[in-house]
Amino acid sequence: MTLLLPERAPTATPPGARRRRGGDPAIRLLIVVCVLLVAIGAAIPLIAVLATAFAPDALPRYAEFFTSSVDLGILRNTLVLGALVGACGTALGFLFAFVQTRLDVPGKKILHVIAMMPIVSPPFAVATATVVLYGRRGVISNGVFGLQYDIYGLDGLVFVLSMSLFPVAYLGLLGMLRGLDPAVEEAAMNLGASRWRILRTVILPLLAPGLVAPFLLLFVEAIADLANPLVLGGDYTVLASRAYLAVTGEYDLTSASVYCVILLVPSLAMYFGQRWWLNRKVRTTITGRPSGSVHLITGWSRWPIYGLALLVAAVIVSLYSTVIIGSVTKVFGVDNTLTLDYLREVVAGPGVEAVLDTLLFAAIATPIAGVVGLMVAWLVVRHLRRTAWLLDLGGTLGVAVPGTVLGIGFVLAYRPDRYIGDFLVFPSLVGGSALAAGAVSIVLAYVIRSLPAGQRTAVGALTQLHPSIEEASTDLGASALQTFRRVTLPLIRPALLTGLSYSFARSMTSVSTIVLLVTPETKIITSQVMSAASTGRYGVAFAYCTVLTAIVLAGFLVIRFIVGAGAELHRTATSEGQQK
Amino acid sequence: MTAAAHVEAPITEPADALRPESGSGHLRLDGLTKQFRGRTGTVTAVDRVDLDVLPGEFITLLGPSGCGKTTTLRMVAGFEQATGGDILIDGKAIGHLPPQRRPMAMVFQSYALFPHMTVAENIAYGLRLQRGQRSKDEIATAMRMAVTSMNLVGMEERSPHELSGGQQQRVALARALVVQPKVLLFDEPLSNLDAKLRTAMRAEIRRIQKMFGITSIYVTHDQDEAMSMSDRIVVMNKGKVEQVARPGEIYTRPTSVFVADFIGHANFVEAAPERIEDGVATLTVLGRQLTVAAHPTVAAGANGTFLMIRPETVRLTPVTSSGNGTVLRSTFHGPSLDYEIETAAGTITATEQGGDPSEALAEGTSVDLTFDADRAYLLPRD
Structure with a gap:
């Protein structure tokens, strides 16, 4: 099934026609709300970092940085880590996607579930379990x-980050392999090519552009990561952990900002490189409707590939089992006596405060992030023309900018009270005297960090929805918001479900921004895990991770219940048209 | 899926409740203009279009892609904002109203049915938006009436994707009709259907339109569709109206070479009129002096005027010598046999209805070419 709806050439869509709908007061209000949120949550902190990093007293720091062998080593470490994780994670993703789409082997569903497990994984869980199992x-x-x-060190970091991040590559490559026109493979087969030859001469060259995007995305995520380098880095310092140390250990915000800027350059370049690459790829690899059927590999050669995937799956399972077992044994591997002390400490003891706070903040942030992400997507795709890219960009900052940088930006921008004369215009959001003990900034950080997930999925769903469906509703007398509520929203409900779920998971597991914002009054699970893991209290760390995972999974169910399962609608909504 | 499955019993149910008030639905476009400001300058997509559509009339906007017909329709619907001129319904200007407040309903090219709603919900959608003015019973009654009128009984609870193309088309039509619009707009609604079904749906749309007596504007690039359905055709080119006339007049008395060429097939022979009297020109073509009807703007002695000769008016007689043409090629189309004839006035196409391909004139045959001067028309240079 393909869309037979003809594309209206973008040049034929005049800016003038949209301006009137943009003039709808409800939509104007919506734009203001979205812009304000993005400005306060992402743009201003980023500007604060840049302002500090390019202040006159910061400039000598660059000369120092580029002449100091220690600092240059940190930069090299960061880039090496990004490249290795990008390569290993993409390879793992390809392995699982290939097994899923091209091998005739049993247990593919279970393999899929295992490959998806790291998405809900709390930070530190994999790192801590790795130390316990493979240290x-x-x-x-x-x-x-x-x-x-x-x-x-590097080996541990690459291992842990590849294991944690590869599902992103897996999902992308899975879609690409499924979208590959089987007729091309049939043609090669028809000409006498062996399966290995087809993989080498047809599938890989066709997928090559598609491998670039996950590589870049994993690169960005890896160099932005703070949690794992802190727990597992050892002597291997990277820019994110160095900047964090500059803030928390040395109280040197200027140096921290300089590290941030140097980290920002590869992050933003890779992130936007990845998006540019994806956009241009659309034109070159998606050609028409796939025909023919996929021929699964049935020969002996499938077994070594399958074996490799099983091995990786076994490692993933071992890591997550360790988290659960570790939370109910005294010292896993040393003293395997069952105990509920750790779990009790988390859910009924001193930890309960952190659990409730985190849950509360995430519960506030998730609907805001989900709805704002959806609204931003709707405005970007349907209602804004020349300014669309700007709002789209703003909404994406939460993922393009490393969490540590954002956190430092929050500290710089929102720690002091802002006065005009004697009049307090903007209260402190970060630090000891912050508004609501820092809760506002934590929720804001959650929203900004998880907004892009919902925005991306919604943009994807909306671009697939032909505008004439919404026009039909307007034409029959519905206002812009009525159309959104009655037609658009139900049709992209699966995207809302995905967006909210991602937002919730990302909020609950967010660490790099949050560790800089927590105050003694606001405890957050992830920062509790961090202190437990770095002081060797693995049992408590595992207990937090187990509880966190349970909450995330329960949250998914609640979100599904509220939004309503609408996954089956997705197909009909996006592939409406004629089946000839 | 066969086309026959969609061609169902004619619609018999009269549905008075769905009829618009009689005499309403007079649509007037007054100098309607649309300019797009691009990077390279201003492009005029629709250029001062004037049009008077009478209540109950079925008008087709016809033209090649990019001629501005769809933009005109979308301006009438309110999806595009006109940059000049106005749109009036029953004398009231509506150009400033947003689409949801205009008394029109549109049938989209892709039908744009709401895929998450059933057939019944799709049809009732517009009615439910007017809930303030309508009771639940009224909505249900109107919906049921539309379902019966459109031959959709038994399909109320189906999803749009469970319907055939023709059925989706009827749901789209029903959904537009139940809100009792003053004007019904069609945006190439048949272009997604296969050829046979398309022909059947033309008749059905026209029948329904006549039954409800609703003013309709229909956009298409298919001249055959326009000819067979319309009361009047508006031929557009480069944003301008070339001609507004009944199908027969458009075909026999086009106002420009563009219209003559776009509607059906035509041969153009350059010929200077020697004399013009009461719209009748005397001229010499292929060595024969003839009198033909001439466009009012053609003047005697004017150069660069073209004589339009429709292929089906051309007669060929094989001769042994001294013919005025030679057969270049013959093509068999089933119902007709086409010839390309080389003449002193250029290549002329001739169509022989019911010609037998086994008896086709061989390539190189010398022929005597004549044509029906009553059906020829002298046109000015564009």
């Missing part, structure tokens, strides 16, 4: 193989 005294590395492997 110097690891249950597997030492207990089974008798090795004394030092997992701290």
Whole structure:
């Protein structure tokens, strides 16, 4: 099924016609709300970082940075880490996607679920479990193989980050492999090519452009990551952890801003490079409607590939099992006595405050992020023309800008009270004397960090929805908001569901921005996990992770219940048209 | 899916409740203009279009892609804002109203049915928006009436994607009709259907339109569709109206070479009129002196005027010698046999209805070419 709806050439859509609908007061209000939120949550903190980093007293720091072998080493470390995680994560993603779409093997559904597990994983969970299982005294590395492997450093980081981040690559490549026209493979087969030859000469060259985007995305995520380098980095310092240390250890916001700017350059370049690449790819690889059927590989050659995927799956399962088992045993691997002390500490002891606070903040932030993401997408796709890219860009900052940078931006922009004369115009949002003990800035950070997920999915769903469906509603007498509520929203409900779920998961597991915003009165699970993990209290860390995962999964169910399961609508909504 | 499955019993139910008030639905376009400001300058997509559509009339906007017909329709619907001129319904200007407040309903090219609603919900959508003015019973009654009128009984609870193309088309029509619009707008509604179904739906749309007596504007690039459905055709080119006339007049008395060429097939022979009297020109074509009807703007002795000769008015007689043409090629189309004839006045196409391909004139045959001067028309240079 394909859309037979003809595309209206974008040049034929005049700016003037949209201006009137943009003039609808409800929509104007919506634009103001979205712009304000993005400005306060993302643009101003980013500007604050840039302003500090380019202030006169910061400029000598650049000369220092580029002559200091330590600082240059940190920069090199960061880029090496990004490149390795990008490559390994993309390879893992391709492996799983290939098994899923091209091999005739059993258990593919379970393999899919396992590959998706890291998406809900709390930070530190994989890192901590890796130390316990594969570290110097690891249950597997030492207990089974008798090795004394030092997992701290680059190797550990690449392992943990690849394991945690590869689902993103997996999902993207899965879609691409499914979208690949099987007729092309049939043609190669018809000409006498072997399966290996087809993979080498047809599938990989066709997918090559598609491998670039996940690589860049993983690169960005890897160099932005703060949690894992703190727990697992050892001597291996990266820009994100260095900037964090500059703020929390040295109270040197100027240096921190300089590190941020140097981190921002590759992050933004890679992130927007990735988006540019994806947009141009659309024109070159998606050609018409796929025909023919996929021929699954049935020969012996499928087994080694399958075996590799099973091995990786086993490692993932071992890591998550360790989190759960670790939360109910005294010291997993050393003293395997069952105990509920850790869980009790988290849900009925001192930890309960953090659990409730996190849940409350995430529960406030999720609907805001989901709805604002949807609204931004709707405005960008349907109602704005020349300014669309600006709002789209603003909404995406939460993911393009590394969390540490955003956090430092919050500290710089919102720690002091802002006065005009003697009049308090903007109260402090961050630090000891902050408004609502910092809760406002935490919720704001959650919203900004998780908004892009909803925005992306909604933009995708909306661009697939032909404008004439909404025009038909307007034509029959519905106002812009009535149309949105009665037609657009129900049709993109699956995107809203996905967006809200992602937002909730991202809020609950967010750490790099949050660790800079927590105050003694506002405790957040992820920062509790961090302090537990870095002080070696693995049992407590695991207990927090288990509880966090349980809350995220329960949250998914609640969101699904509220939004309504609408996944089956998705197909009919987007592929409406004629089946000839 | 066969086309026959969609061609269902004619619509018999009279549906008075769905009829617009009699005598309303007079649509007037007054100098309607649309300019797009692009990077390279201003493009005029629709240029001062004047049009008077009478109540109950079925008008087709016809033209090649990019001629401004769809933009005109979308301005009438309110999806595009006119940059000049106005739109009036029953004497009231509506150009400033947003689309949802205009008394029109549109049938979209893709039908644009709401895929998350059933057939019944789709049809009732517009009615439910007027809930303040309508009771639930009224909505249900109107919806049921539309379902019966459109031969959709038994499909009320289906999803649009469970319907065939023709059925989707009827749902789109029903959804537009139930809100009792003063004007019904069609944006190439048949272009997604296969050829046979398209022909059947033409008749059905026209029948329904006549039954409800509703003013309609129909956009198409298919001249055959325009000819067979319309009361009047508006031929557009480059944003301007070339001609507004009944189908027969458009075909036999086009006002420009563009119209003559766009509607059906035509041969154009350059010929200077020797004399013009009461719209009748005397001229010499292919060595024969003839009198033909001439466009009012053609003057005697004018150069660069063209004589339009429709292929079906051309007669060929094979001769052994001294013919005025030679057969270049013959093409068989089923119902007709086409010839391309080389003459002193250029290549002329001739159509022989019911010609037998096995008896077609061979390439190189010398022929005597004549044509029906009563059906020829002298046109000015564009």
